[in-house]
Amino acid sequence: MATQFDPNNAQNLIEIEKQFAVKAVEHAQTYWNLLEKVNPRDLKLTKIDDEIFEHAMKEFPELAENNYEKVLVIDEDWMKSESGKKRWREFIQQYEKKVKDYNFGSLIRTDARQEYSETNTIFVTRIQFYVYEIARNRLGLNDKAHELAKEEAAKEKEKAEKEKARAEKEKAKKKKN
DSSP states (O other), X not given: OOOOOOTTTOOOOHHHHHHHHHHHHHHHHHHHHHHHHSOGGGOOOSTTHHHHHHHHHHHOGGGGHHHHHHHHBOOHHHHTSHHHHHXXXXXXXXXXXXXXXXXXXXXXXXXXXXXXXXXXXXXXXXXXXXXXXXXXXXXXXXXXXXXXHHHHHHHHHHHHHHHHHHHHHHHHHHHHO
């Protein structure tokens, strides 16, 4: 007979952790690619972006303080403090039946003006990711990231074209000999 699974006492299995990490990285890469291709102000992340934005601003009025400084640069200490965790937990739970994978782990950039990097990334729940990124998109705080992503894509394209030209040159040289 199977025993009841208790997530609070479950041990993390390395393979499961790796799968979650892979999913979180894939999600971050997909989002960065979206920021490259779509003006963030036009980006819709869920069917209920309006509701999420309005609810977050009501429940976390400090996000709107100082010209949305806590949205531009995430204050992880505030977010993960005892009172912060309690408030976020209550907020997150309200999206259990509204947002798919609402509590899955996601990677988010702590500073909206920079790209994903080891020093500019933290782990949050999917609904927290939506709160911050919907706000950043609407408020124009992701405009710099959009430009960075486009520049990065252009450099990658140029690099690929140079590599292709080099390979074709090498192939032609071998053909001659």
